[in-house]
Amino acid sequence: VRKILDQVQSKGEEASEYFVLILYQATDAYIDLRPWFDAINYRPSEYMQSKSVINTDPVSQYSAKLKQELVQDTKFMSSYVQKEEMLLEETYTDTIMELVSEVQESLGNLKGLTALFDENGVINKDGETIFITGDAGVGKSILLQKLQNMWAKSKLSVNAKFFYKFRCRMFSTFREGEEVSLKDLLFKYNCYPDHDIEEVFDYMLKYPDTILFTFDGFDEIHSDFDLDSIPEVSSPFHPTHPLALLMNILSGKLLRGSRKILTARTDTEVEKKILRKKVILRGFSNDNLQRYTRIFFKDTETCQTLVLTHLKANPHLCSLCSVPLFCWIIFKCYQHFHSAYNTEQLPDCSVTLTDVYLLMAEVFLNRSVKTNQIKKKQVRSQVETFMSKKEVLIRLGKLAHKGTEKTDFIFNEEEMSSVNMPEQDLQLGFLRPVSHYDDCENQSTYEFLHSTLQSFFTALSLVVDDDVSSKKLLRFFSECESQELQRNTTFLCQCLRPNAPVGKDPFQNNEHFQFTNMFLCGLLSKNKHKLFKHLVSDSNIKKKRALLKAYLFNTVKNHLKKLPRLKMDGHNRVQAMPHFIWMLRCIYETQSEDIGKLAAKGICADYIKLTYCNACSSDCSAITFVLHHCSKQLALELDNNNINDYGVKELIPCFSKLTVVRLSVNQVTDSGAEVLSEELIKYKIIKHLTLYKNQITDAGAVHIAKIIEECPNLRILKIGINKITSVGGKMLACAIQRSKSIFDVGMWGNRIGDEGAKAFAEALKNHPSLTNLSLAFNGISTEGGKSIAAALQENSSVRIFWLTKNEFNDEVAGRFAEMLKVNTTLRNLW
Numbered sequence: 140v141r142k143i144l145d146q147v148q149s150k151g152e153e154a155s156e157y158f159v160l161i162l163y164q165a166t167d168a169y170i171d172l173r174p175w176f177d178a179i180n181y182r183p184s185e186y187m188q189s190k191s192v193i194n195t196d197p198v199s200q201y202s203a204k205l206k207q208e209l210v211q212d213t214k215f216m217s218s219y220v221q222k223e224e225m226l227l228e229e230t231y232t233d234t235i236m237e238l239v240s241e242v243q244e245s246l247g248n249l250k251g252l253t254a255l256f257d258e259n260g261v262i263n264k265d266g267e268t269i270f271i272t273g274d275a276g277v278g279k280s281i282l283l284q285k286l287q288n289m290w291a292k293s294k295l296s297v298n299a300k301f302f303y304k305f306r307c308r309m310f311s312t313f314r315e316g317e318e319v320s321l322k323d324l325l326f327k328y329n330c331y332p333d334h335d336i337e338e339v340f341d342y343m344l345k346y347p348d349t350i351l352f353t354f355d356g357f358d359e360i361h362s363d364f365d366l367d368s369i370p371e372v373s374s375p376f377h378p379t380h381p382l383a384l385l386m387n388i389l390s391g392k393l394l395r396g397s398r399k400i401l402t403a404r405t406d407t408e409v410e411k412k413i414l415r416k417k418v419i420l421r422g423f424s425n426d427n428l429q430r431y432t433r434i435f436f437k438d439t440e441t442c443q444t445l446v447l448t449h450l451k452a453n454p455h456l457c458s459l460c461s462v463p464l465f466c467w468i469i470f471k472c473y474q475h476f477h478s479a480y481n482t483e484q485l486p487d488c489s490v491t492l493t494d495v496y497l498l499m500a501e502v503f504l505n506r507s508v509k510t511n512q513i514k515k516k517q518v519r520s521q522v523e524t525f526m527s528k529k530e531v532l533i534r535l536g537k538l539a540h541k542g543t544e545k546t547d548f549i550f551n552e553e554e555m556s557s558v559n560m561p562e563q564d565l566q567l568g569f570l571r572p573v574s575h576y577d578d579c580e581n582q583s584t585y586e587f588l589h590s591t592l593q594s595f596f597t598a599l600s601l602v603v604d605d606d607v608s609s610k611k612l613l614r615f616f617s618e619c620e621s622q623e624l625q626r627n628t629t630f631l632c633q634c635l636r637p638n639a640p641v642g643k644d645p646f647q648n649n650e651h652f653q654f655t656n657m658f659l660c661g662l663l664s665k666n667k668h669k670l671f672k673h674l675v676s677d678s679n680i681k682k683k684r685a686l687l688k689a690y691l692f693n694t695v696k697n698h699l700k701k702l703p704r705l706k707m708d709g710h711n712r713v714q715a716m717p718h719f720i721w722m723l724r725c726i727y728e729t730q731s732e733d734i735g736k737l738a739a740k741g742i743c744a745d746y747i748k749l750t751y752c753n754a755c756s757s758d759c760s761a762i763t764f765v766l767h768h769c770s771k772q773l774a775l776e777l778d779n780n781n782i783n784d785y786g787v788k789e790l791i792p793c794f795s796k797l798t799v800v801r802l803s804v805n806q807v808t809d810s811g812a813e814v815l816s817e818e819l820i821k822y823k824i825i826k827h828l829t830l831y832k833n834q835i836t837d838a839g840a841v842h843i844a845k846i847i848e849e850c851p852n853l854r855i856l857k858i859g860i861n862k863i864t865s866v867g868g869k870m871l872a873c874a875i876q877r878s879k880s881i882f883d884v885g886m887w888g889n890r891i892g893d894e895g896a897k898a899f900a901e902a903l904k905n906h907p908s909l910t911n912l913s914l915a916f917n918g919i920s921t922e923g924g925k926s927i928a929a930a931l932q933e934n935s936s937v938r939i940f941w942l943t944k945n946e947f948n949d950e951v952a953g954r955f956a957e958m959l960k961v962n963t964t965l966r967n968l969w
């Protein structure tokens with residue numbers, strides 16, 4: 140170093156100055172000098188700024204190469220097939236990202252992707268993995284793709300020089316005993332440095348905090364690898380099984396300090412100690428859906444308007460569209476009918492998910508028919524399409540079935556040729572090529588466009604194949620049942636011995652079986668008879684339907700009998716588990732009123748608790764499908780799900796029976812509140828309404844105020860942690876003032892301020908029934924506090940009052956002290 144410095148110095152002042160500029164601009168090469176540059180507050184002179192520095196540092200060059208490759212790789216939405224690629228930049232639409240606590244409590248929605256990396260909602264400061272979960276097709280992979288794309292275009296404000304993306308399913312493609320080094324895993328399976336590999340790798344080991352990883356689909360790891368025997372890999376130089384590398388990177392044993400984003404389907408568990416943050420993807424909000432519609436149909440405004448009108452009139456279809464994958468399928472169908480037949484209407488308004496997938500299959504199958512072969516406006520019927528392509532359907536069904544049986548989603552050349560899949564079938568777009576993870580570069584491997592499509596074809600194969608025995612037909616149901624039993628036992632064991640090791644394979648996920656069962660119910664439903672009578676013998680299909688019906692009758696009855704029950708507050712409560720939601724989905728797909736009636740009869744409870752059941756908006760149609768058969772009045776608790784405004788709409792047929800409606804933490808907004816008010820006021824039987832932690836603003840408070848005024852039985856109203864200000868607060872207070880029944884009001888965590896507090900003070904004076912009131916966390920200060928203290932002097936109903944975390948001064952405290960001398964009813968003042 141001394142020699143170099145002397146030599147540079149001997150060349151004169153300008154050479155020395157330029158030399159410092161090089162050290163400054165080649166950041167990665169001279170990273171150790173950064174603190175020195177900061178300390179001396181170095182700024183190149185104006186003259187020097189005009190000089191260019193060619194950065195030949197291998198780390199910088201590699202980082203640039205990674206960016207360049209990622210820009211290319213992420214340009215198109217990965218699910219769009221062959222010729223139909225859509226630019227990510229143009230198509231990506233925001234979805235709802237909900238930040239949650241360790242125990243799954245909502246901490247609000249994230250604003251933008253960069254917020255994933257901030258300090259908000261950190262569960263564990265030592266954890267390095269940001270864990271994103273969500274239902275099938277909700278957009279987890281696309282979100283990662285967007286992150287990768289933003290990073291590659293330097294639009295992601297996060298300090299990372301290296302970005303590695305992995306699909307977790309790759310890790311199970313390695314045989315037991317196979318070993319890979321960390322260096323190979325990073326370079327060979329992502330992007331290879333052009334020069335000085337060792338130097339780049341050393342840099343990464345020295346500065347792991349400059350690495351960002353995304354691991355997509357933790358639930359998709361299917362491995363017989365014994366997890367308990369995963370070795371701790373503390374040396375980055377020892378080759379080991381790739382799954383061990385993955386687990387050690389995630390836990391921070393390898394490359395400690397690097398950032399990791401891991402995605403998985405809902406309900407997948409990961410070790411708490413590795414978690415930094417937890418985020419749940421909730422799909423499109425109403426606004427997001429409108430934006431996506433405009434983007435999707437950007438060339439045809441009439442189509443846009445028609446689709447939006449159609450969606451508005453059909454809440455169930457709308458709620459299916461809140462899942463981006465289903466939305467894409469439905470919109471693709473609209474597009475097809477528009478371009479091929481010049482009609483925007485979907486033939487027969489689609490209701491169930493099976494209808495949507497059948498429609499998708501029809502559209503894809505018709506792709507091979509050249510448009511000029513179809514006379515415009517002459518719609519080729521679904522029956523005709525399916526009949527003419529029966530062989531294709533059978534081949535795809537067989538392939539899917541084989542894979543599902545083995546929980547295998549990737550098909551190699553051998554598997555493809557075992558069902559004689561010709562090239563033309565591949566052109567239809569149901570299958571897409573997979574990039575290669577192993578060394579068989581010359582082999583073609585395929586996967587279904589989406590795992591739910593594989594489930595659909597598996598179900599189709601079960602229906603169409605004449606040789607399917609009754610045992611085989613119901614096999615995936617038994618599979619789910621036994622896993623459910625295991626899960627419940629595990630749950631019980633954990634309750635009894637919380638620290639005991641859990642034997643369950645964390646990668647075990649049965650959603651592909653659940654989807655297969657659901658599609659089977661849909662395909663065997665009576666209204667699909669017309670379609671299938673040309674594909675399967677009549678007697679066979681009738682036999683299968685009867686078998687399925689008998690099975691559903693029995694399992695629903697038995698399942699409901701086994702659910703935990705509790706007699707409380709005059710109600711007979713039943714707590715359902717997420718598996719129950721799958722049962723309801725299956726029943727809904729059958730569209731059989733008989734089965735719906737039986738399920739309703741089997742519930743034998745008047746308080747149905749479906750909290751934390753992963754119910755989404757479209758599940759409300761399934762809930763309604765069963766509950767509308769109940770003859771008695773019911774309480775329905777749906778707290779902590781994702782039903783949003785569409786779900787509220789779908790519950791409309793139930794409201795005539797509901798005396799308790801609990802919809803806390805469900806992304807309900809003002810339009811959901813409007814529906815609630817219209818419906819609840821019609822029947823006036825509501826006693827208890829809970830809407831804690833939703834997105835209701837002052838506009839929604841107007842509707843809630845109407846409910847208070849017009850429903851004489853309403854006793855409990857919880858509307859804490861919404862977005863209500865003084866305007867909405869005043870309206871609610873006025874309504875409460877007029878109500879003679881209201882007993883318990885929770886307004887905790889809004890922003891009603893002094894103006895709102897004054898209105899509540901008015902309501903409190905001589906109120907006949909209000910006993911519990913919470914105005915905690917509401918930005919109330921001196922004026923509001925004084926009014927409340929004065930009002931309480933004239934009140935003899937309130938026993939418990941929460942005013943925690945407002946901004947009272949000593950004067951207000953004095954007023955409260957005075958009030959307490961007079962008020963003899965108040966028991967608890969917080």
Ligand SMILES: Nc1ncnc2c1ncn2[C@@H]1O[C@H](COP(=O)(O)OP(=O)(O)OP(=O)(O)O)[C@@H](O)[C@H]1O
Nearest residue numbers: 218230231232275276277278279280281463464467
């Ligand atoms: N933010 C988005 N904007 C536009 N389209 C989206 C978005 N997210 C998802 N999609 C559409 O939905 C499809 C499925 O999304 P994606 O594969 O990301 O779901 P996923 O949650 O990873 O599903 P799975 O758990 O089944 O793997 C995408 O191919 C795309 O068509």
